[in-house]
Amino acid sequence: xxxxxxxxxxxxxxxxxxxxxxxxxxxxxxxxxxxxxxxxxxxxxxxxxxxxxxxxxxxxxxxxxxxxxxxxxxxxxxxxxxxxxxxxxxxxxxxxxxxxxxxxxxxxxxxxxxxxxxxxxxxxxxxxxxxxxxxxxxxxxxxxxxxxxxxxxxxxxxxxxxxxxxxxxxxxxx
Amino acid sequence: xxxxxxxxxxxxxxxxxxxxxxxxxxxxxxxxxxxxxxxxxxxxxxxxxxxxxxxxxxxxxxxxxxxxxxxxxxxxxxxxxxxxxxxxxxxxxxxxxxxxxxxxxxxxxxxxxxxxxxxxxxxxxxxxxxxxxxxxxxxxxxxxxxxxxxxxxxxxxxxxxxxxxxxxxxxxxxxxxxxxxxxxxxxxxxxxxxxxxxxxxxxxxxxxxxxxxxxxxxxxxxxxxxxxxxxxxxxxxxxxxxxxxxxxxxxxxxxxxxxxxxxxxxxxxxxxxxxxxxxxxxxxxxxxxxxxxxxxxxxxxxxxxxxxxxxxxxxxxxxxxxxxxxxxxxxxxxxxxxxxxxxxxxxxxxxxxxxxxxxxxxxxxxxxxxxxxxxxxxxxxxxxxxxxxxxxxxxxxxxxxxxxxxxxxxxxxxxxxxxxxxxxxxxxxxxxxxxxxxxxxxxxxxxxxxxxxxxxxxxxxxxxxxxxxxxxxxxxxxxxxxxxxxxxxxxxxxxxxxxxxxxxxxxxxxxxxxxxxxxxxxxxxxxxxxxxxxxxxxxxxxxxxxxxxxxxxxxxxxxxxxxxxxxxxxxxxxxxxxxxxxxxxxxxxxxxxxxxxxxxxxxxxxxxxxxxxxxxxxxxxxxxxxxxxxxxxxxxxxxxxxxxxxxxxxxxxxxxxxxxxxxxxxxxxxxxxxxxxxxxxxxxxxxxxxxxxxxxxxxxxxxxxxxxxxxxxxxxxxxxxxxxxxxxxxxxxxxxxxxxxxxxxxxxxxxxxxx
Numbered sequence: 001x002x003x004x005x006x007x008x009x010x011x012x013x014x015x016x017x018x019x020x021x022x023x024x025x026x027x028x029x030x031x032x033x034x035x036x037x038x039x040x041x042x043x044x045x046x047x048x049x050x051x052x053x054x055x056x057x058x059x060x061x062x063x064x065x066x067x068x069x070x071x072x073x074x075x076x077x078x079x080x081x082x083x084x085x086x087x088x089x090x091x092x093x094x095x096x097x098x099x100x101x102x103x104x105x106x107x108x109x110x111x112x113x114x115x116x117x118x119x120x121x122x123x124x125x126x127x128x129x130x131x132x133x134x135x136x137x138x139x140x141x142x143x144x145x146x147x148x149x150x151x152x153x154x155x156x157x158x159x160x161x162x163x164x165x166x167x168x169x170x171x172x173x174x
Numbered sequence: 175x176x177x178x179x180x181x182x183x184x185x186x187x188x189x190x191x192x193x194x195x196x197x198x199x200x201x202x203x204x205x206x207x208x209x210x211x212x213x214x215x216x217x218x219x220x221x222x223x224x225x226x227x228x229x230x231x232x233x234x235x236x237x238x239x240x241x242x243x244x245x246x247x248x249x250x251x252x253x254x255x256x257x258x259x260x261x262x263x264x265x266x267x268x269x270x271x272x273x274x275x276x277x278x279x280x281x282x283x284x285x286x287x288x289x290x291x292x293x294x295x296x297x298x299x300x301x302x303x304x305x306x307x308x309x310x311x312x313x314x315x316x317x318x319x320x321x322x323x324x325x326x327x328x329x330x331x332x333x334x335x336x337x338x339x340x341x342x343x344x345x346x347x348x349x350x351x352x353x354x355x356x357x358x359x360x361x362x363x364x365x366x367x368x369x370x371x372x373x374x375x376x377x378x379x380x381x382x383x384x385x386x387x388x389x390x391x392x393x394x395x396x397x398x399x400x401x402x403x404x405x406x407x408x409x410x411x412x413x414x415x416x417x418x419x420x421x422x423x424x425x426x427x428x429x430x431x432x433x434x435x436x437x438x439x440x441x442x443x444x445x446x447x448x449x450x451x452x453x454x455x456x457x458x459x460x461x462x463x464x465x466x467x468x469x470x471x472x473x474x475x476x477x478x479x480x481x482x483x484x485x486x487x488x489x490x491x492x493x494x495x496x497x498x499x500x501x502x503x504x505x506x507x508x509x510x511x512x513x514x515x516x517x518x519x520x521x522x523x524x525x526x527x528x529x530x531x532x533x534x535x536x537x538x539x540x541x542x543x544x545x546x547x548x549x550x551x552x553x554x555x556x557x558x559x560x561x562x563x564x565x566x567x568x569x570x571x572x573x574x575x576x577x578x579x580x581x582x583x584x585x586x587x588x589x590x591x592x593x594x595x596x597x598x599x600x601x602x603x604x605x606x607x608x609x610x611x612x613x614x615x616x617x618x619x620x621x622x623x624x625x626x627x628x629x630x631x632x633x634x635x636x637x638x639x640x641x642x643x644x645x646x647x648x649x650x651x652x653x654x655x656x657x658x659x660x661x662x663x664x665x666x667x668x669x670x671x672x673x674x675x676x677x678x679x680x681x682x683x684x685x686x687x688x689x690x691x692x693x694x695x696x697x698x699x700x701x702x703x704x705x706x707x708x709x710x711x712x713x714x715x716x717x718x719x720x721x722x723x724x725x726x727x728x729x730x731x732x733x734x735x736x737x738x739x740x741x742x743x744x745x746x747x748x749x750x751x752x753x754x755x756x757x758x759x760x761x762x763x764x765x766x767x768x769x770x771x772x773x774x775x776x777x778x779x780x781x782x783x784x785x786x787x788x789x790x791x792x793x794x795x796x797x798x799x800x801x802x803x804x805x806x807x808x809x810x811x812x813x814x815x816x817x818x819x820x821x822x823x824x825x826x827x828x829x830x831x832x833x834x835x836x837x838x839x840x841x842x843x844x845x846x847x848x849x850x851x852x853x854x855x856x857x858x859x860x861x862x863x864x865x866x867x868x869x870x871x872x873x874x875x876x877x878x879x880x881x882x883x884x885x886x887x888x889x890x891x892x893x894x895x896x897x898x899x900x901x902x903x904x905x906x907x908x909x910x911x912x913x914x915x916x917x918x919x920x921x922x923x924x925x926x927x928x929x
């Protein structure tokens with residue numbers, strides 16, 4: 001169990017690292033509206049101003065945040081969801097944009113029936129996260145479930161659709 | 175009637191009695207009278223004392239706390255800021271072996287914070303070593319050198335909501351008082367407390383003897399129980415009747431209640447000084463007031479000082495009469511030694527220590543009035559006034575005491591430099607943490623200590639160009655029609671007005687700039703282009719967007735609102751900009767994080783409530799444009815004023831005839847709104863860039879800022895543009911500029927520069 005977890009984590013990090021590598025490459029041709037010239041689309045695409053778009057990696061987790069996140073997990077397993085939420089909010093005060101924390105809080109909100117907040121936090125985690133792989137799936141699954149509980153079938157369906165794309169390897173960019 | 179009286183006279187007349195018989199009768203009469211009156215009197219006193227003591231309800235002030243500082247490795251933190259933070263939390267420089275003290279050597283701190291029950295758990299008292307380096311917390315360890323991940327300081331106390339009787343008290347259970355205090359009080363005030371039944375005849379005789387000898391009252395023979403009775407039930411006058419009542423009630427309390435209960439009441443009731451018009455009652459509050467420490471953390475000399483003050487809290491007041499207080503403290507320490515409560519060594523070190531009184535307590539309360547004003551308003555939404563006062567609530571707020579200090583200084587120091595006439599300008603600052611919507615600092619007056627008109631919350635002023643980003647946000651959200659490079663016409667425009675002259679907005683430089691990219695029109699704050707764009711998106715749509723973001727201005731949907739002809743407070747402006755700095759997730763601004771009742775139970779919690787803004791992609795483009803506005807547009811003065819290179823997005827605002835100057839700027843972790851202007855609303859020859867930007871820059875030069883990059887939302891891509899033409903270029907083109915687009919909204923035509 002533990003081994004598979006570690007393996008999963010390794011696989012995800014490797015995958016993300018590969019993507020970071022890919023991002024440095026020129027982007028792929030996409031459908032254009034003007035007269036299509038081969039190779040032009042990749043030329044006109046500029047790299048994002050600050051960092052690779054959507055491919056932020058958080059390899060080094062702040063130990064303080066890790067401590068709080070673990071305590072929240074503990075509280076959650078003891079069924080004290082309110083305390084778990086408080087601990088995660090405290091951790092988010094330290095690292096406001098950590099996608100893992102945001103998703104953890106989304107899941108706690110889902111469990112305690114705060115569906116609107118579950119939806120919002122999962123969405124924020126997706127925006128801040130890698131948008132592929134395991135956390136992406138958790139993001140959209142949470143949004144889908146929260147929306148179903150809020151009786152928003154259409155929005156839930158969109159989330160389920162988007163969930164499918166998390167597993168898909170992003171478009172080849174070579 | 176008269177007949178009856180006559181009959182009585184007739185019957186008395188024949189009585190002839192001897193002198194002895196008269197005396198006997200008189201004696202009997204007085205005995206009867208005494209028994210008849212005194213009996214019920216004593217019975218009544220006894221009953222009253224019992225009832226009133228059993229039903230006593232201590233009112234306890236509600237306390238307001240700042241946010242607690244989290245110490246963890248990697249945290250941006252300057253040496254001076256950490257020291258400020260420690261002082262605000264009630265710690266003092268000293269020997270860190272003592273709770274409540276810290277020492278500094280260069281950038282190494284040795285801190286011994288007292289324990290504190292935070293809303294989500296208790297942080298125990300423990301010694302921590304903190305090393306700062308390059309403006310960051312480099313290492314954190316305990317006294318044994320073991321690395322620590324996270325330590326929380328006790329929060330600074332900002333103020334109190336006092337009960338209506340103006341008695342300031344922090345209740346402490348008997349078991350929570352330090353043993354030295356409990357036994358020390360008895361050693362000094364009433365050595366027979368354990369054994370007597372409310373009165374101590376030997377003590378009274380001794381006191382009476384010395385009073386007789388010196389022909390004045392030099393010693394009180396009152397027991398602790400008598401003193402408690404006097405404090406609780408009686409007036410402070412010295413009369414025989416009062417003394418009698420006191421004795422009876424003391425005996426009554428002892429008969430009905432245990433020693434522990436009486437002692438606990440005494441320790442929480444005894445009068446220990448005055449904080450302005452508030453009376454300090456009990457050792458719990460006295461310890462916080464004089465030493466900034468919970469009573470549990472007091473050292474022997476501090477215990478002795480407070481115990482000594484019982485005899486006369488103003489006579490032995492350590493702030494006003496330090497020498498007298500010191501002598502009294504040492505006398506008490508001698509008594510502690512005589513009775514074996516402390517040993518020779520601790521007596522010696524205690525006698526040698528200074529009084530160590532923390533000063534400026536009252537000033538601290540006044541300094542945060544603007545923020546506390548906001549706290550009170552948010553509290554009144556959820557609680558009744560009488561439930562707040564005297565209920566012993568603990569109110570945890572979001573204030574950052576050091577950031578508050580920086581904000582106050584920035585305004586106080588920069589306004590004199592930018593105003594044409596000394597003292598004519600006023601200002602306000604609101605500083606928030608955008609991700610969680612927590613308010614970190616509020617300044618409502620250029621003199622931070624002057625409590626009065628709270629401009630940050632109550633000054634409704636025209637916002638000018640500060641509103642423009644929201645016009646552009648609406649346009650960018652319509653990505654089929656608008657992108658950052660869409661050409662806008664900055665040309666004269668005339669809008670007919672019913673029954674009046676047509677409205678003809680002009681640019682601040684008086685010129686029109688022709689066709690300009692949308693991003694440039696925003697960055698340079700061109701009025702004519704902005705009004706034209708506003709007419710495309712609609713005035714009602716703008717008001718709807720503001721309402722969606724939590725602000726409802728009292729304005730008609732007239733085109734003038736595109737140029738900010740609407741009055742908002744600095745706090746409302748902060749609310750509007752919050753989602754811009756938080757990647758499109760809005761949350762109501764909060765000054766309170768949690769409220770606990772007097773037993774530590776949480777009765778209110780105020781977590782951030784995130785709501786994704788629909789136009790998140792457009793908002794990302796806007797965020798970029800506002801960064802350009804600071805780098806190349808109206809905010810370009812900023813870079814030269816900042817002490818550190820930080821990525822800032824922001825917008826200036828200047829209103830008609832230069833009455834108001836605004837600057838709203840944000841990084842990833844701070845958002846600051848600065849307003850300056852005159853209270854009488856007269857033209858002040860000020861401008862956003864020239865007046866508000868320097869204040870903002872001063873503040874952000876002092877704040878610990880992290881330069882973290884933005885994550886761009888899904889569906890936003892970057893393209894090379896042949897600037898300023900709306901055509902695609904490549905990185906090799908001479909005028910190439912990378913610009914973000916909502917995918918699909920990038921120009922379709924290629925520039926001629928592409929070979």
